[in-house]
Amino acid sequence: MLIQVEHLSVLFGRGNHTFHAVRDVSFDVARGRSFGLVGESGSGKTTVLRALGGLMDRIAHVQGDMKLEEEVLRGKRSRAFRRRVQMVFQDPYGSLHPRHTIDAILSEPARVHRLDRIKDRVVRALEEVGLDASFRFRYPHQISGGQRQRVSVARALIIEPDIVLLDEPTSALDVSVQAEVLNLLMRLKREYHLTYVLVSHNLAVVAHMCESLAVMKEGAVVETMSVEQLRSHTSAQPYTKQLMTASLGYDRAAIDSFEEF
Ligand SMILES: Nc1ncnc2c1ncn2[C@@H]1O[C@H](COP(=O)(O)OP(=O)(O)O)[C@@H](O)[C@H]1O
Numbered sequence: 001m002l003i004q005v006e007h008l009s010v011l012f013g014r015g016n017h018t019f020h021a022v023r024d025v026s027f028d029v030a031r032g033r034s035f036g037l038v039g040e041s042g043s044g045k046t047t048v049l050r051a052l053g054g055l056m057d058r059i060a061h062v063q064g065d066m067k068l069e070e071e072v073l074r075g076k077r078s079r080a081f082r083r084r085v086q087m088v089f090q091d092p093y094g095s096l097h098p099r100h101t102i103d104a105i106l107s108e109p110a111r112v113h114r115l116d117r118i119k120d121r122v123v124r125a126l127e128e129v130g131l132d133a134s135f136r137f138r139y140p141h142q143i144s145g146g147q148r149q150r151v152s153v154a155r156a157l158i159i160e161p162d163i164v165l166l167d168e169p170t171s172a173l174d175v176s177v178q179a180e181v182l183n184l185l186m187r188l189k190r191e192y193h194l195t196y197v198l199v200s201h202n203l204a205v206v207a208h209m210c211e212s213l214a215v216m217k218e219g220a221v222v223e224t225m226s227v228e229q230l231r232s233h234t235s236a237q238p239y240t241k242q243l244m245t246a247s248l249g250y251d252r253a254a255i256d257s258f259e260e261f
């Protein structure tokens with residue numbers, strides 16, 4: 001297994017103010033696969049992803065093991081880890097520096113990881129996400145939400161990671177733009193043999209993108225299943241069924257515009 005999460009628990013705060021955000025969560029992700037974490041807002045999805053990426057608050061108490069190719073991950077992640085594992089966040093506006101050009105935003109990770117031919121890499125990364133080279137000279141506020149999320153994807157991919165952790169990558173976007181970005185992510189995954197862990201509150205998005213998924217509720221995994229099981233409605237859990245009904249009604253337009261759904 002490429003990624004293993006074993007009995008992960010995350011507690012925030014101390015003493016009487018302890019809050020158990022993630023409870024005994026376990027899952028595996030094989031190389032080249034996409035694994036989805038789905039659940040309502042506040043169910044602990046982002047916390048699991050951040051714990052995996054090593055982006056935990058100092059007030060957080062993390063228990064359990066997370067492994068990358070059998071190697072246990074502890075504390076601050078190494079540069080080698082950050083080269084292999086990149087994150088894309090929900091809000092591209094918040095995660096792109098407002099006073100930096102797209103060129104500066106994309107160059108930075110390449111520089112941190114001491115890559116050569118940075119300008120060529122920036123142009124190529126933009127092309128990969130469907131943006132032409134003229135975008136280098138714009139600022140985040142001068143481009144659309146969908147374009148900003150494409151830039152976030154380019155920033156993650158410029159250093160050629162093999163794992164991408166995606167936190168609600170399309171939730172802030174209009175429905176029509178969501179499908180475009182999801183299709184882009186699918187193409188990039190195929191081309192670069194990426195492994196994804198995708199967090200979404202929308203079961204339809206996860207069903208489109210992933211082969212298997214875990215349904216989370218109140219910090220715990222309610223059910224782990226394949227997308228085939230999900231599609232054939234073999235879920236044993238009433239909560240999963242409820243989520244399914246909600247997300248099918250909610251984003252019919254988005255689902256209809258997905259490829260291969
Ligand atoms: N840094 C933090 N300090 C305290 N509580 C937090 C922190 N981050 C998240 N939480 C709490 O943990 C719970 C799970 O949050 P989160 O993982 O963001 O859920 P989701 O991504 O599923 O919406 C929420 O109740 C949230 O308020």
Ligand SMILES: [Mg+2]
Pocket residue numbers: 045046047168
């Ligand atoms: Mg979240």
